[in-house]
Amino acid sequence: xxxxxxxxxxxxxxxxxxxxxxxxxxxxxxxxxxxxxxxxxxxxxxxxxxxxxxxxxxxxxxxxxxxxxxxxxxxxxxxxxxxxxxxxxxxxxxxxxxxxxxxxxxxxxxxxxxxxxxxxxxxxxxxxxxxxxxxxxxxxxxxxxxxxxxxxxxxxxxxxxxxxxxxxxxxxxxxxxxxxxxxxxxxxxxxxxxxxxxxxxxxxxxxxxxxxxxxxxxxxxxxxxxxxxxxxxxxxxxxxxxxxxxxxxxxxxxxxxxxxxxxxxxxxxxxxxxxxxxxxxxxxxxxxxxxxxxxxxxxxxxxxxxxxxxxxxxxxxxxxxxxxxxxxxxxxxxxxxxxxxxxxx
Amino acid sequence: xxxxxxxxxxxxxxxxxxxxxxxxxxxxxxxxxxxxxxxxxxxxxxxxxxxxxxxxxxxxxxxxxxxxxxxxxxxxxxxxxxxxxxxxxxxxxxxxxxxxxxxxxxxxxxxxxxxxxxxxxxxxxxxxxxxxxxxxxxxxxxxxxxxxxxxxxxxxxxxxxxxxxxxxxxxxxxxxxxxxxxxxxxxxxxxxxxxxxxxxxxxxxxxxxxxxxxxxxxxxxxxxxxxxxxxxxxxxxxxxxxxxxxxxxxxxxxxxxxxxxxxxxxxxxxxxxxxxxxxxxxxxxxxxxxxxxxxxxxxxxxxxxxxxxxxxxxxxxxxxxxxxxxxxxxxxxxxxxxxxxxxxx
DNA sequence: CTGAAAGCGCTAACAA
DNA sequence: TTGTTAGCGCTTTCAG
Numbered sequence: 001x002x003x004x005x006x007x008x009x010x011x012x013x014x015x016x017x018x019x020x021x022x023x024x025x026x027x028x029x030x031x032x033x034x035x036x037x038x039x040x041x042x043x044x045x046x047x048x049x050x051x052x053x054x055x056x057x058x059x060x061x062x063x064x065x066x067x068x069x070x071x072x073x074x075x076x077x078x079x080x081x082x083x084x085x086x087x088x089x090x091x092x093x094x095x096x097x098x099x100x101x102x103x104x105x106x107x108x109x110x111x112x113x114x115x116x117x118x119x120x121x122x123x124x125x126x127x128x129x130x131x132x133x134x135x136x137x138x139x140x141x142x143x144x145x146x147x148x149x150x151x152x153x154x155x156x157x158x159x160x161x162x163x164x165x166x167x168x169x170x171x172x173x174x175x176x177x178x179x180x181x182x183x184x185x186x187x188x189x190x191x192x193x194x195x196x197x198x199x200x201x202x203x204x205x206x207x208x209x210x211x212x213x214x215x216x217x218x219x220x221x222x223x224x225x226x227x228x229x230x231x232x233x234x235x236x237x238x239x240x241x242x243x244x245x246x247x248x249x250x251x252x253x254x255x256x257x258x259x260x261x262x263x264x265x266x267x268x269x270x271x272x273x274x275x276x277x278x279x280x281x282x283x284x285x286x287x288x289x290x291x292x293x294x295x296x297x298x299x300x301x302x303x304x305x306x307x308x309x310x311x312x313x314x315x316x317x318x319x320x321x322x323x324x325x326x327x328x329x330x331x332x333x334x335x336x337x338x339x340x341x342x343x344x345x
Numbered sequence: 346x347x348x349x350x351x352x353x354x355x356x357x358x359x360x361x362x363x364x365x366x367x368x369x370x371x372x373x374x375x376x377x378x379x380x381x382x383x384x385x386x387x388x389x390x391x392x393x394x395x396x397x398x399x400x401x402x403x404x405x406x407x408x409x410x411x412x413x414x415x416x417x418x419x420x421x422x423x424x425x426x427x428x429x430x431x432x433x434x435x436x437x438x439x440x441x442x443x444x445x446x447x448x449x450x451x452x453x454x455x456x457x458x459x460x461x462x463x464x465x466x467x468x469x470x471x472x473x474x475x476x477x478x479x480x481x482x483x484x485x486x487x488x489x490x491x492x493x494x495x496x497x498x499x500x501x502x503x504x505x506x507x508x509x510x511x512x513x514x515x516x517x518x519x520x521x522x523x524x525x526x527x528x529x530x531x532x533x534x535x536x537x538x539x540x541x542x543x544x545x546x547x548x549x550x551x552x553x554x555x556x557x558x559x560x561x562x563x564x565x566x567x568x569x570x571x572x573x574x575x576x577x578x579x580x581x582x583x584x585x586x587x588x589x590x591x592x593x594x595x596x597x598x599x600x601x602x603x604x605x606x607x608x609x610x611x612x613x614x615x616x617x618x619x620x621x622x623x624x625x626x627x628x629x630x631x632x633x634x635x636x637x638x639x640x641x642x643x644x645x646x647x648x649x650x651x652x653x654x655x656x657x658x659x660x661x662x663x664x665x666x667x668x669x670x671x672x673x674x675x676x677x678x679x680x681x682x683x684x685x686x687x688x689x690x
Numbered sequence: 691c692t693g694a695a696a697g698c699g700c701t702a703a704c705a706a
Numbered sequence: 707t708t709g710t711t712a713g714c715g716c717t718t719t720c721a722g
Contacts, residue, residue: 015715026693031717041691056494059470062416063715065407066698073450073471080436082634087432091425094453103467104451105418108439122448125404126418149401234638267638289427293579293612295640360699371709376701386707408699411714 014057023051034059065127074316075105075123077116077133078157083232083260084288085305086134089157092309093132100317102129111137111231124150130316134158137231138200153319157312159202160329167315169308169330173203176301176334177210178217180255180283183299183336185218188345189253189281193226193244195265196236196257204229207257207285223247232257237264238271245272252345253281259288262298266341281342285334296340307332359402367396379404410472419661420450420468420497422461422478428577428605429633430650431479434502437654438477445662447474456482456576469495475661479503482576483545498664502657504547505674512660514653514675518548521646521679522555523562525600525628528644528681530563533690534598534626538571538589540610541581541602549574552602552630568592577602582609583616590617597690598626604633607643611686626687630679642684652677 016027016034023030025044033040033048034057040048065071074097078086094104105126107119116136123131124146130153135143141163147154148165155167177194184192194211197204208229215222225247228240237256241264244251256262262284266276276282277296284291284300291298311330319325361372361379368375370389378385378393379402385393410416419442423431439449450471452464461481468476469491475498480488486508492499493510500512522539529537539556542549553574560567570592573585582601586609589596601607607629611621621627622641629636629645636643656675664670 016717017715027715028694028717029692032692035717039691044691056491058466058495060411060472060715061470062407062410062472063698064717066405066411066700067715067717069698071407081426081432081439082429082436084427084429084432087426087429090451091427091453094426094451098452098464101467103471106435106439106449106451107443108436119443121403122446125406126448127405127407146401150403234634263635263638270640289579290608290635293608295615361701362699372699373701373710374708377708380701384707389707405699408714409701411698411716412700412702414714 014055071127072102073105073128074102075128075131077107079111085286088305089309092306096313130320132157132312135161137198155312155315165327167328169311171303172331172333173206174210177207178214179336181214184253191251193251193254195228195240195254196261234260234264237261238268241265241268255283259284259286259291276341283342299339299342301334302337359400416472417447418450418473419447420473420476422452424456430631433650434654437651441658475665477502477657480506482543500657500660510672512673514656516648517676517678518551519555522552523559524681526559529598536596538596538599540573540585540599541606579605579609582606583613586610586613600628604629604631604636621686628687641686644684644687646679647682
C-alpha cells in the first residue's frame with residue numbers, strides 16, 4: 001500500500017452516501033438533487049450531478065423500489081415470443097413502457113398452465129408496477145386468483161379468461177373471421193373450412209364462433225368435418241389442411257386461425273398438389289409482415305398488434321395511476337386485406 | 346366495523362415479519378425455512394411454509410436483492426424483437442435463464458446508439474446479475490466503458506465490438522457466406538451479388554469479408570456494383586435487388602445478409618419479372634422458420650439461434666459464478682441447407 | 691434551502 | 707435448532 005493511490009481504488013460502491021460525503025451534504029440533498037427536485041438550489045443540483053457522474057454513480061432501483069413501493073417494472077407474460085404477432089406486441093409494449101421510464105420483465109410459458117403459474121409467481125416477486133399477460137391455452141379462472149389477490153394492476157392482452165375482473169384489450173376475433181367468410185362467400189365459395197383455433201382459448205372460441213355465425217348468416221351449413229381446431233402453428237396448418245381435404249364434398253376454401261396457420265396450410269396444399277390462389281382459397285388472420293410477401297400474397301384479416309400494444313400500455317398506466325378503476329374491455333376492429341390467396345370459386 | 350371480520354382485512358403486507366409473529370418465531374427462521382435451509386427443523390420448515398402459503402406471502406426480491414447483491418435478473422439488450430432470428434434468441438435465453446431461477450429484463454433500441462445508451466443505463470439500475478446484449482449498428486468501444494466499469498458480467502451475442510473485453514458468442518459469419526458462395530459457384534454462377542449487411546456491424550463486416558474472400562478463393566473478381574450494403578430488413582432486400590440488377594453484366598445469383606433480406610430480394614425479383622429458383626438464384630442466411638416454407642423454399646445458411654442462446658446463457662452463468670474468468674469467444678459453425686431458391690446458372 | 695433519522699423487507703453473522 | 711441484531715441504499719417526513 002505505497003502512496004500515490006487515487007480514489008478509484010474502491011469504486012465498487014458508489015452510493016448516495018458516498019456522494020454526500022464527498023460533497024459534505026446529506027444524502028437527502030443528493031437524492032433530491034439527482035431527481036431534479038427544485039427544492040434544492042440549482043447550483044447544488046449541478047454540483048451533485050457532476051460529482052455523481054464523475055464518481056460513476058448508478059441509481060439502485062432495488063433500494064428505491066423497497067422504499068417507495070414502485071419498481072418501474074412492467075411484467076409481461078406470454079406464451080411465445082417466437083410468434084411474429086406476439087413478438088410485435090412485445091416490441092410495442094417495450095417502446096410504450098420505455099417512454100414513461102419503465103422496463104419490461106419478460107416471462108414465457110409456451111402453452112403450459114403449469115409454467116404459466118411458475119412464471120406469474122416469479123414475476124410477482126419482483127413487485128412489478130403492473131403486468132400484462134396473455135393467458136396460456138386452457139387457463140382457468142383459478143389460475144389467477146393469487147394474481148388478483150396481489151392487487152397488481154393487470155391487463156389481459158389478446159386472450160381473456162371468462163370471469164376474470166382484469167382489464168382486457170384484444171381484437172374482434174369473432175368479427176374478423178366473419179369478414180373473412182363474407183369475402184369468401186362473395187367470391188362464390190360455399191364449402192369453407194376453418195383451420196386452427198383452440199377451444200381452450202378465448203381467441204379460438206371467438207374465432208370459431210365467428211365462423212359458425214357467419215356461415216349461418218349466409219345460410220351455409222356447419223359441417224364438423226370442415227373444422228380442424230388446434231394451436232396456431234404452421235405445423236398445425238399443414239397437417240390440418242390435409243385432413244380437411246378428405247371431407248366430402250371437398251371444401252374450396254379455408255379461413256385460418258392465424259397467418260402462421262395459413263402459411264402451413266398453403267404449404268400443405270402444395271404437398272397435395274394444389275396451389276392457394278388458384279385451386280383453393282386461403283384467408284389468414286393477423287397480417288404479420290410475412291403475409292404480404294408470400295407467394296401467393298396472403299389475403300388476411302389485419303389485427304394490428306401495434307394498436308393492441310399501445311392500448312394495453314395505456315390501460316396499464318392509467319390503472320397504475322388509479323387502481324380503483326372498474327375493469328375495462330377494449331375490442332379493436334379487424335379489417336380485411338385482400339391479396340392473392342383467395343380467388344373466385 | 347361490526348364483528349365477524351376475519352384476518353383477510355389487511356392482507357396487503359404479508360412480510361417475513363408477519364409470518365414470524367403469527368408463528369412466534371424469528372424472521373431469520375422464517376427466511377431460512379422458506380428457502381428450505383436444512384438448518385431449520387423439518388417440522389418448522391413445514392409449518393412456516395404452510396402459514397406463508399395461507400397468508401398469501403410473496404417473496405420480495407427487491408428487498409432480497411438489496412441485501413444480497415443478487416437480483417436474479419438477467420438483462421438483455423437487443424435492437425429488435427420483431428426480427429425472427431432475435432425473437433428466437435430471446436426465447437431460448439428466457440428458457441435457459443429461467444431454468445436457474447433467473448428472469449429476463451428486456452430493453453430494445455432499434456439500431457440507435459443513443460437509445461442503446463439509455464437502455465443500458467436503465468438496465469444497469471436494476472442491478473442485473475448479468476447482461477447479454479447485441480451491440481446496435483455503429484456502436485463504438487466508448488459506448489460500453491461505463492458498462493465495463495460497472496463490472497456486471499456481460500456477454501455480447503451475435504455481434505461484437507472490436508476491442509471490447511466481454512465474452513462473445515456468435516456465428517461464423519465469414520464462413521457462412523463462404524459456404525453460400527461455394528454452393529453458388531458449384532452451381533455454375535460467376536456473377537454473384539451480395540445484398541445487405543452494414544459495415545457498422547461485426548456481422549455485416551464479417552459476412553462482407555466472407556463474400557470477398559470466397560470470391561477470390563474462386564478466382565472471381567470483386568465488383569463494387571454487385572454489393573448493396575444496408576440493414577438486414579426485408580425492405581432493404583427488395584430495394585437492393587433492383588439496384589444490383591442494373592449492373593452490367595447482370596448477376597445471376599445473390600447471397601443475402603439474412604433470410605429477411607432474402608425474402609425481400611425474392612419479392613423484388615418478382616417485381617422485376619424474375620423468379621428466384623428459376624431465373625435467378627438466391628441464398629439467405631439464418632434459416633428462420635419461414636425459410637423452409639417460402640416458395641421457392643429458401644436455400645440458406647443455418648445459424649442456429651438456439652445454440653447461440655444456450656451458449657450465451659452458459660457463458661453468462663459461468664461468468665456470474667466466476668467474474669475473474671478471462672474473456673471468451675465462441676464462434677459457432679454455419680451449415681448450408683440446400684432448398685429450392687438457388688439453381689444452376 | 692439543507693440535515694437528521696427512520697424504515698422499506700430481507701439476509702447473514704453471531705450468540706444462545 | 708432458533709433468536710438478536712445490524713444493515714443493504716434509498717426516500718421521506720420533520721426540524722432547523
